[in-house]
Amino acid sequence: MLIPCPHCGLRPSEEFVPKGLAEAPRPALGGRAKPDGPAWQNYLHLRDNVADHSHEYFHHALGCRSWIVVHRHTLTHEVTGATMAADFWKADKPAKGAKDAKSPTAETAEDGQ
Amino acid sequence: MADQYGFWRLLAEGLRGHTGWKPAWRDPEPKAEYDVIIIGGGGHGLSTAYYLAKNHGITNVAVLEKGYLGGGNVGRNTTIVRSNYLHTGNVLFYEKSLQLWEGLSNDLGYNVMFSPRSIINVFHSDSARDADTRRGNQMILHGADAVLLNREGIRREAPLVDVDNPRFPVYGGLKQTRAGSARHDAVAWGFARGADRRGVDLIQNCEVTGIDVRNGCVVGVQTNRGPIRAKKVGMAVAGNTSRVGKLAGLPLPIESHVLQAFVSEGLKPMLHNVITFGAGHFYISQSDKGGLVFGASLDGYNSYAQRGNLPRVEHVMEAAVSFVPAVSKVRMLRSWGGVMDMSPDGSPIIDKTPIEGLYLNAGWCYGGFKATPGSGWCFSHLIANDSPNHHIEQMRLDRFETGYVIDELGAGAQHNLH
Amino acid sequence: MTASLPQPMRLREGGLINRNRPLTFTFDRRVYQGYEGDSLASALLASGVKLFGRSFKYHRPRGVFSAGPEEPSALVEIDQGKAERDPNHRAPMVELYDGLETFSQNHIGPLGLDLMEANDLISRFLPAGFYYKTFFFGGLQAWYRFYEPIIRRAAGLGRPPMEADPHHYDKIYTFADTLVVGGGIAGLTTALSLARAGQSVLVCDERDRVGGAALWQGERFDGQSGAAYGDHLVAEIEAAGGRVLPRTTVFGVYDGGIYGALERCQDHLAKADRRVHTARMKYHRIQADRVVYATGAIERSVGFMGNDRPGVMLASAGHAYLGRYGVRVGQQPTIFTTNDGGYAVAAALAATGADVTLLDARADSRLEAEGVRVLRGVHATKAHGRMGLHRVDYGGAQSGSLTTDALLVAGGWNPAVHLTSHTNDRRQSKPVYDADLRAFLPPELVDSEAASGSVTGALGTADCLASAAAAAAKFGGAALDTPAVDEAVAVSAPKELWAVPGAGQAAFLDLQNDATVKDVGLAAQEGFRSVEHMKRYTTLGMATDQGKTSNVNGLALLAAATGREISAVGTTTFRPPYTPVPMGAFAGHHRQRDYEPFRYSPVYDWAEANGATFVEAGLWMRPSWYTQAGEADWLESAVRETRATRDQLGITDVSTLGKIDIQGPDAAEFLNRLYTNGWKSLPVGKARYGLMLREDGFVFDDGTTSRLAECHFYMTTTTAKAAAVMAHMEFVHQSAWPDLQVAFASVTDQWGGLALAGPKSRDCLAALFPELDVSNDGMPFMGVIETTWKGHTARLFRISFSGELAYEVAVPADVFDAFWREAMAAGAQWDITPYGLEALNILRIEKGHVTGGELDGRVSMDDVGLRKMVSTKKDFVGKAMSRRTAFSDPDRVKMIGLVATEADERIIGGGIVFDSKDGPFDHTTMLGYVTSVAAFSPLKDRSIALAFIKNAADYHGRTLYVVSHVHNRAIIEVTAESPHFYDPKNEKVTG
Amino acid sequence: MDQSVIRSPLGPSWTPGHYGTVATGDDGSAEAGIRALHTPGLLLVEIAALPGKGEAMRAAVKKGLKLDLGDGSPAASLPNAVCSGPDRCLLTGFDLAAVKAAVGDLGLAVDQSSGRVRLSIDGADVPGLLAKSCPLDLAKWPVGMSQASHFLHIGCTWYRRSETGFDLYIGRSFARSAAEWLIESAAEFGVEILVPDA
Ligand SMILES: Cc1cc2nc3c(=O)[nH]c(=O)nc-3n(C[C@H](O)[C@H](O)[C@H](O)COP(=O)(O)OP(=O)(O)OC[C@H]3O[C@@H](n4cnc5c(N)ncnc54)[C@H](O)[C@@H]3O)c2cc1C
């Protein structure tokens, strides 16, 4: 499998460490406020886990060390794009499966090299 | 019963050209309604149906299988059977299951080839030895068996293991003598035949596409072969738990991941026991047919595909030739994958759901083959009595909210780390 | 050289062998001869050998069935010796070399008189799945001790190697624009077209010579032979910048355009010619944008009685032995065909002067072959000859019996579609049945895939070339001139004939696993109607050849038996590898010692030279203890090291700790979020102990972090968790707080670190840094000083893991060895003693400091008595989840210290704690368990331990019992106390 | 700074000389397909920008150190300034103080002179050697570009100096294993370990 790291371009999957589905945003730390249990339960444990296009965290651990969110189909393993984790929750989440103009895909990553 | 298996029957059939064998199970049309529907004709679904009939006298049962019986993980796993767990929540259950394995062939009248050839868990450091000592002690306190081996013990019991590996020298191992392996297909087929003969309808090529819930109670299911009504529905769909759960609107703490397995060409006896390596997350045994059956950990990414990729293959082989160097020249014959229902603590869930009459059996990760008889025993009890027996008291669905997790590895709430 | 040995079946001329280079080899210790260019199979056939081996289940005598990788029967062992021997080589794929030693396998006694052949006599009692139906008499023990060992000994084919593999293997990353799998005429043609269009093309072919079927079929291309035309194409491809790799099997297709291939580099060479530094095999991990499947087709047989007899083989095999190797497989051969293809081999054999009869299953065929007697509407019904075929019976339009010494079966062609469906989830489809061609064709291909040649179902050479052009066109290939093909081979789709009428138990489908026509019927009868059920029940297609010649017949017969269309039954799943791959090939260099790289501390060499015994810790090699002359065991050394440290001065290497340099205006805020305690108030020049939780609220890691400047921190982690902590920090920074103004870098390798511990550590430090004030005032507990040593930065930390007055000093790793030696010299006056992990462990247990044994991923802050580390003023990672019910359950086990009552008894790590020595010992009565043990504590003059037990606070001062059932139910009496055995008031470290 | 106390991180197997297959060159002398060099004591500083400060940091580096890091991408790497991640770079030949002065409060600057080892390889067979562990396609790797990748299961950074010349930056504690591997794997082509210039 090849993963399009937004920084490095297309790279073999063995350079990455996957962490699991990126479905719910990570709840913010609440300062002195009482932390929000259900949000954390949702973030840490519960998953839609679809057999479809999905978003997953990968760490380019043997590479540039970016955390990225990979857009991938869990049944076909087709990779349609990737976003820096730093940007993923900021912007509007790209629609699942849609080729993401901002991120290199299997085709565009190559050109970037 | 007339259609019994056994030596004399085989002899008699041999003499008359095997014309007398009956189908191992019927191929019935689904009825309009059942007392209990079990979704999933894998090991757990079939054993649940078997014990519902045998232990609880509930025979108006259908097992709905979307493909062919036993085509899921029960038919594609590395067949290790053991109860060498650390936590009470697990040992109590897996030890019950191991006890059932010991009498299973005779109980089913079907040779499931359970072979107590022992499992040896090799460790590579003093701290790992202490952890395994604790585990061994816990096992014994829960009624299981365990033996601590030193290096010499490993040399004696598993001579092909590279005890002097300069990278990860072997310090010793924890052995469970009663553990072993079984023939995967025979387990599915034995339970299927047993359930069928007790009146259970096994319905293949029948995919559940909806779960009908009225006023918080389950009333039946939709399938590609039409709707079927039921008073109770049990889910035992392993890697497809989230998809089926969604049909009932259940949010579940499950991710699906692929695990690969491998078999070598058939060879004359080479390895006696099942061996697992702490440092390499690698396990290997030899099947009755002579193939070395082995595997390691998940590919790591989320997947519903029953196949994996080369990085994990390489990793597995690196571990294999490092720990059992003689296998280097042995050729890998076939590799495949199965879809695992990974829970956040690596332990299973057998529980009621918030929907009345809907029961959940899930989260087996890659350890549910050994659970097959135990799971059916306990799940059928839960379905029949609406309350868990003591073997599964801790396998609750709400434990992630409460924090009573059963984390064998101590890896924390990340599904793919277990 | 030995005098020429007879090769009765070798023709005087023909074939692609080098008759000027005879080669000598052995089979079952008998000496034979062949020629350069021969395979083991062709050379043995040339020498008149028919019997090659025994089948898996019934031990039936078997010969060669094919001339390629699909071979199910002629499997041999190569070389002898526990390390060298290599079983299950397919004789047609073994290239002959001088001195090759081969052995038949799977028999007891000589190959001709196998005692296990008894199985064949009782085969009627051993149908498919017989073992499921019996062997339970006597229960589990009877099965395990009696029946199963018999089955195991009978099962398996070759004898496994029993020692480490002496060869080495390489993994190669290989890239191409387009990968062409298969170097037959079709693959080469497509490849040339693409290479000329400027693509980087890689052709892999698993045979020793590319050319495929054209090497033996006899057709001519623009007047050239197939071999010559193939060579021409190769030269042109290479001239256009392409690469052609022979002896390279593409064994698997993986996601994202990744392909696995195995190149055999040495096995074909005589031993003396093998190059020492070249790998035996190279495993290519190929990455290609596009792929062309040009894998050809594999012939299939027909089910009839005795169709496994030595001498019965595929027609294409007989043709290949003739065309490629100049071997005539029979003098009086019979061809049994279901299609036009059989005529070509019949004619070719007749042309050599053989007496050829052809049985054409089709009554309506009009074809003739020169010099061949043709019987139409006739099929073989039974082949005779246990050790070698001598007669065949036929039936149908007429019946009779023929004397014959070879029976060549042409049952039709199965396109080699295996690779085209390895990633079948991608397009959700399996191979598709074409009822006209009576063959399964590749499923619909995606944009990056094309198929070329007979794999597409194309029959004749001209059709193959047309499909080759179409495949090239799909990828923008350049136009080529098509050669004029003089087809030697008539082709047609076969008549539908999977097994002849009346075929039964001795009519074989899977020749290796002995699955018969009757077994398929039995499976259907017993309800195993799914093709996957049939496969598993009969084991058809599960042998080393994966059913390359048998699967399609089996599933077609299942379709017939269950009244379904073949397309409705479908194939079983094709899986990698296409042909078996040695496990060592995947591992490459990563084996045994090089399984993972070692990490070396900068003072590794010093430690090694000074008696250290090392232990692996997170890839590092760390000294466990340093043996001195006269010391009997590790404990003696470790206790000496511990005493020296407590009494005088110890030194230990802490270079392996994870170290992270953190800078930026938000650095303190970042730490505040990561750690449970507060960091904003930490003054510059001070260190603080910190505890991190995982997001699920359990303890993750601990360590000290120092403030070097207002916006500059230096964090340390445990050795084991260094990588995980770094990844965690990157995760929360990048995914949760990307705007936080902080940057960090791992500096683990930059710094070498040592700890000086013991009453004289201050003196030693002063000696090393005479210009510094390291007094208690100048450098108080948790003080940090940045200075230089010989011009190199040095960081001094007053922190203690041992519980002694202690300092850690970090200097750049490049100079650490020199610094360490200087510290040794400076400390000599106080007998400075290097200590390893064992002593470190005793010291820290005496002090009650936790490590991985305690922080096992399941404990809370409370469990390890670190509640005081939690700030209530702020939120931090893990806080929310650490408030779950279970965390405040009064039944949770908490840390406590244990001291053995008897001086000579050792507490056992992993032992279980009870409050009674009389039992009952079970999980309801257990209090907890032991995590870390000091086999001997000089402080207590006996063994001590850290443990976790319920209601820990209530047990201080009470007698408890550590029980280890796995140590012969050992029971050790202990007294519980605070885990802080040593200097609980911290006077030593702060004084 | 006292240079005499510096010790090479590479073990005893990294000793100048010829290893492995001996190929004979046109002039009849022994020829190695690969030449390898390590220079101990190299100055090496890692810099990384604070979030959002990448461009500013590169401008500061251009001003202070006269290094043009372009857009900060791997393709804009220089022989002595190798991009190892987003807004992250390994600078060789500058001492920490100078780099710190240039970077100022725009990012992090840490000394890695001991932390990273640079192994340089060159020679006609370098592509063959790289194929044994580097998962990158040389055909799509322009001269002058760096790539953060892996080598022997270890994270590393590569820089392509020329058609057949590459620098490998790798963590010091791994370097000895890496060097041993390199000699072993290069043996097929013949390898010459060079003596660093004094
Ligand atoms: C490679 C591998 C190695 C393993 N090794 C071991 C091991 O050594 N030891 C061990 O104990 N465990 C092992 N396991 C785990 C074990 O196989 C599983 O945990 C266990 O088999 C799961 O239970 P099951 O048999 O009921 O699941 P399955 O056999 O997967 O049964 C689930 C069934 O549900 C069906 N289904 C799904 N959705 C629907 C639907 N909508 N409608 C109808 N039917 C549906 C599926 O088709 C499937 O047949 C391994 C697993 C794998 C993949």
Ligand SMILES: NC(=O)c1ccc[n+]([C@@H]2O[C@H](COP(=O)([O-])OP(=O)(O)OC[C@H]3O[C@@H](n4cnc5c(N)ncnc54)[C@H](O)[C@@H]3O)[C@@H](O)[C@H]2O)c1
């Ligand atoms: N009647 C038929 O259906 C039929 C059958 C076979 C051959 N042919 C003849 O073959 C010729 C062209 O055939 P073609 O080129 O399609 O096939 P081919 O059989 O000549 O060549 C296929 C090549 O692919 C190689 N190969 C197969 N799988 C491989 C793998 N996984 N990895 C590496 N190599 C692999 C084989 O070694 C073989 O050399 C024509 O002359 C045609 O008449 C016809």
Ligand SMILES: Cc1cc2nc3c(=O)[nH]c(=O)nc-3n(C[C@H](O)[C@H](O)[C@H](O)COP(=O)(O)O)c2cc1C
């Ligand atoms: C314990 C075990 C042993 C196996 N042994 C063999 C074998 O000897 N030959 C074979 O072809 N496949 C063997 N398989 C693999 C199956 O053929 C098949 O690949 C696996 O059950 C997954 O099914 P699938 O490939 O049809 O998806 C074995 C599988 C298991 C679980």
Ligand SMILES: [Zn+2]
């Ligand atoms: Zn990257």
